[in-house]
Amino acid sequence: MKNLFYWFFVIVLFVGMGSCTNDVEKIAVTKFSKDEVANKLYRRKFYVDQAFKTQGDQTVDLMKDSIVNIFRNAVYIEFFNLFNDQSTVYWCNGNPSMDSNFPPPARTFVINRKIELPTAMKVTWDDGKSTMAIESGDSQYFPILSPGKKAYLESINLYNTEEEAKNAAIPESVVFKAYDTHSTLGEVTYTVVLKRLWLYDGNDLSHWKYVIYK
Numbered sequence: 001m002k003n004l005f006y007w008f009f010v011i012v013l014f015v016g017m018g019s020c021t022n023d024v025e026k027i028a029v030t031k032f033s034k035d036e037v038a039n040k041l042y043r044r045k046f047y048v049d050q051a052f053k054t055q056g057d058q059t060v061d062l063m064k065d066s067i068v069n070i071f072r073n074a075v076y077i078e079f080f081n082l083f084n085d086q087s088t089v090y091w092c093n094g095n096p097s098m099d100s101n102f103p104p105p106a107r108t109f110v111i112n113r114k115i116e117l118p119t120a121m122k123v124t125w126d127d128g129k130s131t132m133a134i135e136s137g138d139s140q141y142f143p144i145l146s147p148g149k150k151a152y153l154e155s156i157n158l159y160n161t162e163e164e165a166k167n168a169a170i171p172e173s174v175v176f177k178a179y180d181t182h183s184t185l186g187e188v189t190y191t192v193v194l195k196r197l198w199l200y201d202g203n204d205l206s207h208w209k210y211v212i213y214k
Helices: 002-014 034-041 066-072 162-167
Strands: 045-055 058-061 075-080 088-097 107-126 131-135 150-157 173-182 186-196 198-201 207-212
Touching: 034 131, 034 150, 045 066, 045 173, 045 207, 075 107, 150 186, 162 198
Parallel strands: none
Antiparallel strands: 045 058, 045 075, 045 186, 075 088, 088 107, 107 131, 107 207, 131 150, 150 173, 173 186, 198 207
């Protein structure tokens, strides 16, 4: 189960990259400072809200894949130890929930606080690009792509307080992008959008409740 959950991240971040070659090195438009990124992302839980694959003028919504969507709703991520030799991505087990205290467009989730384990993915800081990179790991159980693929942080829009996130005109998001070139189709771009989860009930010993406001 652990390896299956790990590979969910790989599928979401890099689905389809196994047929691509020659990584395209691109520099993110936004430049970040290491401290800024660490302060905003460290020990906060995120939901994989959107994932797209773009080739030319064609964009595919990867979340329309029923299997990917099932895992998206079962796995939540957290960044640890930014930025040092122990930097990694953890996964937590959970599921969407219903709570009448948070009407749409808010969405609520229940996460098992006792299931939080590291993935084989590494988090690094790229000085040349002034941004964060997530690097895929390796697995003998489900080798869907080559080791060493990277997605780069493109943008962060997170608020300091829950009230700000609730009332903001622009929803919170953290966007990563990965680039490849296909042997016949040319450049391929993968975009992953994370949403921050706000804890609203941490009293239970085994499960905590979270909300995304928009």
